Amino acid sequence: MENKTFSVDQIPKDLLRQGIPGSYDVTVEHDPDDLWEESRMIVNIGPTHPAMHGALRLVAKLNGEVIEKSYAEFGYTHRAKEKLGENRTYHQFIVYTDRLNYCSALTNNMTYAMAVERLMGVELPMRAQWIRMMCCEISRVIDHLICVGISAVDLGAFTFFLYGFHQREEAYTLIEKLCGARLTTSYCRIGGLMHDAPEGWEKEAKAWAKKTLKVIEEMDQLLTSNKIWCKRTVGVGVFNKEQCLEFSYSGPNARAAGIDVDLRRDQPSMFYRDVQFDVPIAQNGDCYDRYLVRMEEIRQSLNIVIQCAEKIKKGPIWSEDKRTRIPDKEVVYNTMEGMIHHFKFFMEGFRVPAGEAYTTFEASNGELGFFISSKGGSRSHRMRIRGPSVWHYQGLVPMVEGKLLGDMVAALGSINVIAGELDR
Amino acid sequence: MDVRTNVPNLYGEHLQKFGDLWKTQVESLRARWGSKIERVDFPGEALTDVPVVWVLRSEIVEVLRFLKSDPGFEYNFLADITATDEMPERPRFVVVYQLFSHTRFNRIRLKVKVEDGESVPTAVDVWPGANWAEREIWDMFGIKFDGHPDLRRILMDERWEGHPLRKDYPLRGYQIFPTPQVPNEDLLK
Numbered sequence: 001m002e003n004k005t006f007s008v009d010q011i012p013k014d015l016l017r018q019g020i021p022g023s024y025d026v027t028v029e030h031d032p033d034d035l036w037e038e039s040r041m042i043v044n045i046g047p048t049h050p051a052m053h054g055a056l057r058l059v060a061k062l063n064g065e066v067i068e069k070s071y072a073e074f075g076y077t078h079r080a081k082e083k084l085g086e087n088r089t090y091h092q093f094i095v096y097t098d099r100l101n102y103c104s105a106l107t108n109n110m111t112y113a114m115a116v117e118r119l120m121g122v123e124l125p126m127r128a129q130w131i132r133m134m135c136c137e138i139s140r141v142i143d144h145l146i147c148v149g150i151s152a153v154d155l156g157a158f159t160f161f162l163y164g165f166h167q168r169e170e171a172y173t174l175i176e177k178l179c180g181a182r183l184t185t186s187y188c189r190i191g192g193l194m195h196d197a198p199e200g201w202e203k204e205a206k207a208w209a210k211k212t213l214k215v216i217e218e219m220d221q222l223l224t225s226n227k228i229w230c231k232r233t234v235g236v237g238v239f240n241k242e243q244c245l246e247f248s249y250s251g252p253n254a255r256a257a258g259i260d261v262d263l264r265r266d267q268p269s270m271f272y273r274d275v276q277f278d279v280p281i282a283q284n285g286d287c288y289d290r291y292l293v294r295m296e297e298i299r300q301s302l303n304i305v306i307q308c309a310e311k312i313k314k315g316p317i318w319s320e321d322k323r324t325r326i327p328d329k330e331v332v333y334n335t336m337e338g339m340i341h342h343f344k345f346f347m348e349g350f351r352v353p354a355g356e357a358y359t360t361f362e363a364s365n366g367e368l369g370f371f372i373s374s375k376g377g378s379r380s381h382r383m384r385i386r387g388p389s390v391w392h393y394q395g396l397v398p399m400v401e402g403k404l405l406g407d408m409v410a411a412l413g414s415i416n417v418i419a420g421e422l423d424r
Numbered sequence: 425m426d427v428r429t430n431v432p433n434l435y436g437e438h439l440q441k442f443g444d445l446w447k448t449q450v451e452s453l454r455a456r457w458g459s460k461i462e463r464v465d466f467p468g469e470a471l472t473d474v475p476v477v478w479v480l481r482s483e484i485v486e487v488l489r490f491l492k493s494d495p496g497f498e499y500n501f502l503a504d505i506t507a508t509d510e511m512p513e514r515p516r517f518v519v520v521y522q523l524f525s526h527t528r529f530n531r532i533r534l535k536v537k538v539e540d541g542e543s544v545p546t547a548v549d550v551w552p553g554a555n556w557a558e559r560e561i562w563d564m565f566g567i568k569f570d571g572h573p574d575l576r577r578i579l580m581d582e583r584w585e586g587h588p589l590r591k592d593y594p595l596r597g598y599q600i601f602p603t604p605q606v607p608n609e610d611l612l613k
Contacts, residue, residue, distance in 0.1 A: 044607055061612040071611045075579035082564075083588055087595050118473070245526075247553035248502050259526065261501075266529040355471030358522050358533065360503070371522065373508055386504040386522075394556045423579065 040068065043405070047076045051154055051409045054419025056393070058408070065404050072397050078423045085383025089349025090116050090190060093383070098184040100368075100387060101421040103146050104139035106175065107363045109188035114269060115359035115370035119352050122191045122324055126271075127315040131197055133270045134205060134308045135178070135187065136361075137301040141212065142171050143364035143416070144252075144294040144301075151291070151413030152223060155232045163219050167212045174205055190350075191324030193317045206309035209302040216298055224295070233287035237411030239399050240285050247395040250388050251366025253415050256293045257285030263362035275307045287414035323350045349378030365389055365416055387421035438474060439467045442530040446475050449532070452496055453477065457487060462537075474531045484521075484536050485545045491523060491532070492550060499523035499532060505547065505557035507538075507565045511591040515539040517567055521547070543568035564589035574611075581605055 046057035055076035061069045081096050088096070097112040098105040110132045117124065124132075145168050149161035172182040178201065179187040179194050187194050223229050239249065244257045254261065262279040264272045280296035282289035318325055326345060331338030356373040366388030373382040392415045399415075400408040439446075450464050460483040465476040479487050491499045503522040510518060521534040538544055546569040547554040558569045559578040566587035569575060577584060581601055586593055 042607060042609070042612065059607045059612065069612045071608070073605075078579045080588060083593075083595065245500055246551060248551065250501075261526050261529075353471075357473040358504070358531065359473075367503060367524075369504060369522070371504065371506060371520070382506075382508040384504070384506045384520075386506075390556060391553055394553060 045408075047073075051412070053150065053412060053417055054422070056412075056417065056419060056422070058396070058412075060405065060408070062405060065406070067400050067403060067405055067408060070397055070400065072393060074393065074419070074422050076423065077419050081385060081424045082383050085380055085385075087379065089378045090352060090380065091346070091349055093380075094188060094190075095184070095186045098186055099420050100385065100424065101143070101363065101365060101389070101418045102183060103418060104143040104364045105183065105185045106135040106139040106187060107143075107361065108368065109185060110136055111359065111361040111363065111368050112370055113188040113190050114361065115357065115372050116190045116352065117319075117324075118357050118359050119355055119372060119374055120190075120321070120323065122319050122321045124191065124319050125316045127196075127313065128193050128317040128319075129270045130308055130312040131178075131193060131317070132188070133272070133275075134202075134305055134312070135175070136270075137304045137308070138171050138174060138205065140301045140364040141298050141305075142168050144298045147413075147416040148219075148291055148294050151287070151410065151416075152229070154409050154413045155229070157223060157226070157229060160219055160223050163215055163222070167208075167215050170208055170211075174201070174208060177201055177204070189324070189326060191319035191321055192326075196317045202309040202312050206306050209305040209309070213299065213302050216295065216302070220295060224292070230288065232410055233291060233414070235284075235286050235288075236403070236407045237287045237290075237399050237414055238285055239395055243395065243398065244285065247398075248391040249366070249395060250391070251362065251364070252293045252297060253290055253366065253392055255280065256282045256289040258283045263360060263367060267360065269361060271308075271311075274311065275304050277301075277304050287410050290414040351376060351378055352380070360386075363388065365418065365421070366392070385424055387418075387424060389417045389419075389421040393417045393422055438530070442528075443468075445528065445530060446532075449497060450475055450477070453487075456490070457483070460487070472533070474533055476533045476535055478535050478537070481536050481538060481542070481544055484519075484534065485547060485550060487534065488521065488523075488547055488550050491534075497525070498527045499525045501526055502547070502551040502554060503531070505554055505561065507561045507567055507589075509565060509589065509591045515542075517565060519544055519561065519567065538567055540566075543570045545570045546572040548572060563587065566590065 041062045043060050043062055045060065046052040047055040057073040059071055060067045084096055085093050094109060094112065097108040100108045145164035149164040152160045175185060176182050177198055179185050239257055241257045241259060244254045244259055258281060260279065260281050265279055277300045280293050282293050327338045327341045332342040352374045354374055354376045358369055358371045360367050360369040367386065368388060369386035371384035371386065372380050375381045396412060396415065399411050454461060460480045462478040462480060465472050467473055467475065491497045501524040503524045505521050507517050507519045510516060515537040517538040519536045519538055523532050523534065536544055544567060546558060555574065556578060558572055559575060561567050562569065562575050563577040563580055564587055576582065580588065582605055583601055584599055586597065588597065
C-alpha cells in the first residue's frame with residue numbers, strides 16, 4: 001500500500017469557500033483576529049418563511065448570530081393596483097382596496113370612498129358616517145389584535161394569540177352581519193354603504209366591545225409584565241424619534257417613539273370630533289413600546305365603538321347626490337328608467353370632475369393616503385396609494401443592523417408590515 | 425331631523441382652516457425663491473385640495489430642505505413621493521412630493537416637471553426615507569434620480585423591461601421569468 005504523506009501546503013487556500021453553502025467572496029479590511037472574515041454566512045430569509053409576515057425577503061450577511069449587513073426585498077405579491085386604478089371605474093376599484101391591508105379591509109374601503117367623495121363634493125348622511133366610523137374602529141381592533149398576537153407567536157407566546165383571535169372571530173361575525181363577507185368586505189360605496197346595518201347591530205357591537213375590553217385586561221395580565229416577553233422586546237428593534245421622522249413612520253410605530261400625531265385627532269374626518277379618546281404615546285420606540293401603544297389603542301378604539309353605538313341614530317345611508325346613488329333593485333326590475341340607470345352606472349360608471357386631492361386617514365398601521373388625480377371621466381388619471389407599510393418596512397434594515405438575527409423577527413413582527421399594502 | 429352633516433364641501437374644509445397660513449407661506453416662498461418657483465396653484469382657484477407649488481427641477485432639493493427646516497413652514501414629514509404621466513403633454517412627467525407638518529397639521533404639494541430621459545435630483549439627503557419611493561418611481565415610470573445611492577427596480581424583477589405605469593405600457597404587459605431573482609451579493613459589502 002502506497003504511503004501518502006500529507007502536508008499543510010496541500011490544503012487549498014480557499015478551502016473554506018469551496019462547497020460550503022452560503023459562503024462567498026468578500027473583500028473587507030484584513031483583521032488578523034477574525035479567522036472567519038472571508039467566509040461570512042449569507043442567510044436568505046423569505047419570501048416564504050414562517051417568520052416573515054407575508055412574502056417578504058431579507059438577505060442578511062451574518063457574523064455569528066449578528067446581522068452585519070442586510071437588504072430587504074418585496075414585490076412578490078405585486079398586483080399593479082395603481083395601474084388597475086387607471087383602468088377600472090371608480091366603483092369597480094372598491095374591491096381592489098380590500099386587498100391592500102387585508103387585516104383591516106374596512107378602513108381601506110372607507111378611505112378610498114372618502115377620497116372619491118372628496119373629489120366629487122359628495123356629502124354623506126350622518127348614519128352612514130357613524131357606521132363607517134364604527135367599522136374603522138372595529139377593523140383597527142382586529143388589526144392590532146393580529147399584530148400583537150402574531151408578534152407574540154413569533155416569540156413563542158401562543159396562548160396570548162388565541163385570546164385575541166377569539167375576539168377577532170367575533171368581530172368578523174359582526175362584519176359578516178353588515179355585508180356578508182368576513183375578510184374582504186367591499187362594504188363601502190361611493191356616497192353611501194352597501195347595506196344599512198341590521199336591526200340591533202349597534203347593540204351587538206357595543207356588547208362585543210365591552211366583552212373585548214375585559215379580554216384585553218386578561219391579555220394585559222398575561223403578557224405585559226411577563227419576564228420572558230420583556231426580555232425579548234425591551235430595547236429590541238429601537239427606532240427613535242429622529243429616525244422615525246427620517247423614514248416617514250406614522251401611526252402606532254411613530255407614536256411608540258414619541259411622535260404625537262394621530263390623524264383622527266389632528267385632521268378629523270367623520271365624527272371624530274364628537275367622541276372622546278386619548279392618543280397613547282410612548283418614548284423609547286422599541287418593540288415593547290409598540291406593543292404597549294397598540295394595546296392602549298385597542299382600548300381607546302373599543303371605547304370609541306361604545307360611544308358610537310350610543311350616538312348613532314336611524315336615518316338614510318345614501319347621499320342624496322344622484323350621481324353616485326346605485327338604483328334600488330325594485331326600481332331596476334320594475335321600471336325601464338331604473339334599468340337604464342343601473343346599466344349605465346355599472347357599465348360606464350359615474351363621472352368624477354377634474355381635480356386632484358390627497359386624502360388621508362389614520363389607518364391601523366399609519367397614514368393611509370389616496371392621491372387621486374382626475375381629468376374628468378369615469379376612470380382616474382392617476383391612482384396613487386400611499387401604504388404605511390412601505391415606509392415601515394424600509395426602516396427595518398437600519399433597525400436590525402448590528403443586532404441579533406432573532407431580534408429581527410421581533411422587530412418585523414412589531415412594526416406590522418402587511419404584504420398586501422406593501423406590494424400593492 | 426336634518427340628516428345631512430355639517431361638514432362643508434371637502435375641497436374647502438382645509439381652505440377654511442389653513443387658507444391664511446398658506447397665503448403667507450406662498451408669499452414668503454415667492455419672495456425667497458423668486459423665479460425658481462414656476463407657479464402656485466391655490467385651492468379655491470385651481471382644482472386642488474392644498475396649494476401646489478411648481479418648482480424648477482434643479483432647485484427642488486433646496487426647496488424641500490427649506491420647507492423642512494424653516495420656522496415658518498416646518499413641513500417635517502415626507503408623506504409621499506410619486507409621479508404622474510401626462511403623456512401627450514411636454515414635459516411628459518410630473519414628480520409629486522406630498523409634505524405634512526407635524527406642528528401645524530397642514531399639507532402642501534410640490535411638483536416638478538420632467539421630460540422623458542431627464543433626471544431629478546434626489547431627496548435622499550433631506551429624507552433618507554425617500555430612497556424607496558424614488559426607486560419605485562424609477563421602476564414604474566423610468567425617471568432617474570441624480571445622486572441616488574441605490575437606484576434599482578423595487579417592485580418588479582430586475583430583468584423587467586419597460587416601466588409599467590407609463591401610459592403607453594399595456595395593461596396586460598406580462599413578462600415571465602423561469603428563475604427567481606438571485607441574491608445580490610454586491611449589496612452586502
